[in-house]
Amino acid sequence: MYRFENIVGNDKIIKSLKNSSINDTVSHAYILDGKEKTGKQLISKTFAKLLLCENNKNEPCLKCSSCISFESGNNPDFFFIDGNKKKLGVSDIRENILKNIETKPFKYKYKVFIIKDAHNMTIQAQNAILKTIEEPPKFAIFLMLSKNHNSFLPTILSRCILFKIRPLSPNIIENFLISKNINENMAKFYAIYSRGSIGKALEIAYSEKFIAFRQDIINDVNKLDELDLIQLYNLIDKYDNIKENINEILDIYLLVYRDSLIFKQTNNFKNIIQKDITNCIQKISHMSIKNLTNKIDAILKTKLSLEQNANFNMTMECLFFKLKEK
Numbered sequence: 001m002y003r004f005e006n007i008v009g010n011d012k013i014i015k016s017l018k019n020s021s022i023n024d025t026v027s028h029a030y031i032l033d034g035k036e037k038t039g040k041q042l043i044s045k046t047f048a049k050l051l052l053c054e055n056n057k058n059e060p061c062l063k064c065s066s067c068i069s070f071e072s073g074n075n076p077d078f079f080f081i082d083g084n085k086k087k088l089g090v091s092d093i094r095e096n097i098l099k100n101i102e103t104k105p106f107k108y109k110y111k112v113f114i115i116k117d118a119h120n121m122t123i124q125a126q127n128a129i130l131k132t133i134e135e136p137p138k139f140a141i142f143l144m145l146s147k148n149h150n151s152f153l154p155t156i157l158s159r160c161i162l163f164k165i166r167p168l169s170p171n172i173i174e175n176f177l178i179s180k181n182i183n184e185n186m187a188k189f190y191a192i193y194s195r196g197s198i199g200k201a202l203e204i205a206y207s208e209k210f211i212a213f214r215q216d217i218i219n220d221v222n223k224l225d226e227l228d229l230i231q232l233y234n235l236i237d238k239y240d241n242i243k244e245n246i247n248e249i250l251d252i253y254l255l256v257y258r259d260s261l262i263f264k265q266t267n268n269f270k271n272i273i274q275k276d277i278t279n280c281i282q283k284i285s286h287m288s289i290k291n292l293t294n295k296i297d298a299i300l301k302t303k304l305s306l307e308q309n310a311n312f313n314m315t316m317e318c319l320f321f322k323l324k325e326k
Contacts, residue, residue, distance in 0.1 A: 001071060002045050008173075008198055013043065017047045021050055026141065028142065031163065034146075041116065041145060044114050048070075048114060049070045052070060079097070080116065088117070090122070097129060098129075110140070115143070118144035119152070130156060133159050177190055193252075218256065220235060224320070225324060232324070243312055259272040263281050299323075
């Protein structure tokens with residue numbers, strides 16, 4: 001159920017949204033910006049539900065006709081625009097927003113529009129919605145969800161309240177997972193691996209596919225030193241075929257070397273994250289502290305380079321040569 005009390009983290013943003021409802025200072029347009037699965041959709045839908053609630057101004061009541069229809073996906077004054085493609089064009093804006101903005105709310109105080117992946121709007125689409133944002137009807141509220149607020153026109157940004165959704169700390173996510181009866185050791189691993197996203201942590205915690213994927217990558221790390229040049233390039237080709245998962249792959253490499261470094265320094269498995277792969281960690285920890293530190297640094301630099309659209313094959317080639325250094 002969509003209630004603010006069920007949302008973990010981003011307290012300042014939630015407080016600001018609730019206060020705007022309580023004090024009748026709701027803006028006509030918001031941008032919620034942050035990485036995938038950081039809670040943008042959950043926060044925006046809860047706020048939309050609150051704005052449409054017939055009884056409360058600080059938390060959806062769950063009892064009125066609006067709250068009930070919202071939960072069932074049938075609220076006539078709530079619109080969720082999911083283009084489900086790389087670009088949202090003018091036709092998407094006209095069909096889903098401009099056509100529906102012409103009439104007053106069917107039953108409730110507002111018409112609330114959530115635009116998922118709004119950063120994918122073309123320039124033409126942004127210009128199409130701009131006039132509505134500049135001179136909105138009193139009943140219109142726009143919540144635009146974004147992974148890159150810099151993709152918006154300055155004229156759009158200047159007319160919206162921008163909230164930057166921050167990743168949660170590993171401790172918060174770990175405690176949340178433990179409260180869901182997930183093993184403490186694995187909760188710690190999932191929390192680190194999730195990169196601040198409870199949604200991501202829950203996804204991998206209950207995914208057999210992820211367990212198999214992770215084990216496959218750990219096997220690659222474990223045998224890396226034994227690969228000849230041809231096998232090394234075969235490994236790069238393997239990752240090139242699944243490069244949409246390269247962040248996850250590099251995170252697994254990073255955690256293996258991190259745990260190996262901790263074990264190297266302490267000679268104790270107590271403080272490592274991945275207690276289920278102690279044989280692999282012990283094997284890799286035979287390297288020097290400097291060598292392990294250099295490998296961690298190389299992985300971090302590779303992640304940054306790939307985020308900046310560096311050539312995939314060349315970047316991975318450089319990484320693996322560094323990872324194979326003695």
